[in-house]
Amino acid sequence: MISELKDNYGYLFEDALLMEINSVGTFKEVPEGYQLMNIGDYIKSMPLLVSGAVKIMREDDNGDELLLYFIEKGDTCAMTLSCCMGQKKSEIRAVAETPTKLIMITVEKMSEWMGKYKSWQNFILQSYHDRMTELLEAIDTIAFLKMDERLFKYLKDKAMVNHDDIINVTHQNIAFDLHTSRVVISRLLKNLENEGKITLHRNSIRILQI
Incomplete structure (x- = not known):
């Protein structure tokens, strides 16, 4: 674990801190889609990402989700820290976007x-x-961008965190993340394809303009 720590955090932390993290930290490796934190959980620890990416979601009173942001390797989630230090219940959901260490x-x-x-x-x-x-x-993004602009930004963000111009995702999952309907997403994706920005495949999308 110490070599991965130095690769990702060596430029930030002194050797003494790296050695402490290596000594007391708990290493986890989780698959894509794994729920690291749920709304209402009491959080006892904070993650330092070694590889992969995690998406942070909010939920409304009806149970519908909205994507807030991604965290990647070399990052942590300050909202997790707030819950830890204040001994409060989590107000976010954290899900592995890719296989993550x-x-x-x-x-x-x-x-x-x-x-x-x-x-x-x-x-x-x-x-x-x-x-x-x-x-x-x-x-x-929610306040000032039209839904087609939000969608294209979402696709580019996912491509960047996955380090791949091909995104394996369904129209329904995109609709969940953007808090809209599958029908709307399917229509807007077709429009983006007609504009030459993406290519649609079965359960995957290639981003042509990043």
């Missing part, structure tokens, strides 16, 4: 390292900043 850090160590390591403090504060920026971007 991560290291779980307990709340006790997170708090201890805030005072012990300046690099850890900077990392957590930067994570808050990054996630807030992404939340504002998500709000802007």
Whole structure:
């Protein structure tokens, strides 16, 4: 685990902190679609992503989901930290977008390292900043972009986190993520294909303009 830690976090953390993470962290490897956190859960630890990507979702009163943002290797989720430190129930759902490797850090160590390591403090504060920026971007997307623009941005974001211009996803799953209907998504995807931005295949989409 120490080699993967150094590859992904060596430029951020000093050797002493890396060794502590290696000593006390719990390594997990999860498949695509694995639910790491659910709404209403009490969170006891925070993830450091070693590889893969995780999507963060919100849910309305009717149980419909909305994609907020992705976290990738070298990242953590500041909203997880907020739940941990405040001993509050989670207000988000975290699902592995791809096969993912991560290291779980307990709340006790997170708090201890805030005072012990300046690099850890900077990392957590930067994570808050990054996630807030992404939340504002998500709000802007919903408020100011038309659904076809939201859809194309969503497709490009998924392509980037998967590091592949081919996305294996159904029209229904896209509709769930964007909080709309499958019929609307199917129609807009066909429009994007006619515009030369994507190519549609059975349960997959190739992005032509990234």
